[in-house]
Amino acid sequence: MTDxxxxxxxxxxxxxxxxFAFKKNFGQNFLVDEHVLDKIISAADISSEDIVLEIxxxxxxxxxxxxxxxKKVISVEIDKTLIxxxxxxxxxxxxxxxxxxxxxxTDIAKISEENGGKRLKLVANLPYYITTPIIMGILEQRLPVxxxxxxxxxxxxxxxxAEPSSKDYGALSLAxxxxxxxxxxxxxxQNCFMPRPNVDSAVITLTPxxxxxxxxxxxxxxxxxxxxxxxxxxxTLLNCIFNSGQWDMGKxxxxxxxxxxxxxxxxRGEDLSLEDFAKLSDAMSx
Numbered sequence: 001m002t003d004x005x006x007x008x009x010x011x012x013x014x015x016x017x018x019x020f021a022f023k024k025n026f027g028q029n030f031l032v033d034e035h036v037l038d039k040i041i042s043a044a045d046i047s048s049e050d051i052v053l054e055i056x057x058x059x060x061x062x063x064x065x066x067x068x069x070x071k072k073v074i075s076v077e078i079d080k081t082l083i084x085x086x087x088x089x090x091x092x093x094x095x096x097x098x099x100x101x102x103x104x105x106t107d108i109a110k111i112s113e114e115n116g117g118k119r120l121k122l123v124a125n126l127p128y129y130i131t132t133p134i135i136m137g138i139l140e141q142r143l144p145v146x147x148x149x150x151x152x153x154x155x156x157x158x159x160x161x162a163e164p165s166s167k168d169y170g171a172l173s174l175a176x177x178x179x180x181x182x183x184x185x186x187x188x189x190q191n192c193f194m195p196r197p198n199v200d201s202a203v204i205t206l207t208p209x210x211x212x213x214x215x216x217x218x219x220x221x222x223x224x225x226x227x228x229x230x231x232x233x234x235x236t237l238l239n240c241i242f243n244s245g246q247w248d249m250g251k252x253x254x255x256x257x258x259x260x261x262x263x264x265x266x267x268r269g270e271d272l273s274l275e276d277f278a279k280l281s282d283a284m285s286x
Contacts (some may be wrong), residue, residue, distance in 0.1 A: 027127025033192035043185035055124035157202035229269025
């Protein structure tokens with residue numbers, strides 16, 4: 001995949017005209033590949049009835065593409081120096097609202113309320129340092145978001161959709177699977193951005209479940225077990241639970257609990273499915 005010259009040239013022109021300087025603390029990498037832009041739009045499945053919440057619009061390249069399809073686009077940009085750029089570049093649209101703010105401090109539920117209570121479609125080229133806090137915050141709080149189509153670090157995308165016994169499988173895989181359905185829409189190499197990041201990226205769509213795919217008596221306990229299980233990847237589940245010190249149980253009691261759920265006491269956390277952890281959690285809370 002190669003850079004699209006027209007989009008790259010347009011980006012360079014805007015950057016030069018405004019004397020814009022990229023800020024590492026904001027994780028700014030602007031997309032300059034038309035094909036990837038199309039893949040994001042396609043994966044997000046935007047219709048003329050949708051309210052889109054965009055995080056980190058940059059210079060508005062993706063924003064404009066979204067606005068051509070959506071009823072309304074609400075873009076949250078933390079960098080105040082980009083606001084005049086966005087206002088000029090997007091001046092031809094009447095269905096875009098630009099908010100200068102930090103998405104981690106933005107009331108997403110209020111945005112939904114102010115737009116008729118409609119569930120939002122989130123689309124974003126996310127700064128890598130806030131990827132997990134944003135995604136998990138939305139999922140855990142069950143905010144009114146219909147879907148999330150996000151550009152994230154490829155390594156994180158692989159972990160989000162990983163299956164048991166694979167090298168990428170871990171606590172994040174289980175947290176995502178419990179709360180939504182992940183779909184890897186595209187792999188995106190470094191040369192699709194300006195400036196180039198140090199890692200490859202991926203576009204992933206996350207669709208929240210109406211209800212979790214497994215029933216569990218104590219959700220908090222299950223995720224405490226999951227966290228403990230992956231705290232020491234090379235150790236058995238038995239040792240991980242015991243070493244965590246969170247539960248007043250001896251090794252023999254923990255081994256009995258594991259065997260009682262039908263697992264070998266030498267099993268490791270990475271070999272257990274979401275259903276297995278729910279079963280183990282329910283047995284522990286009994």
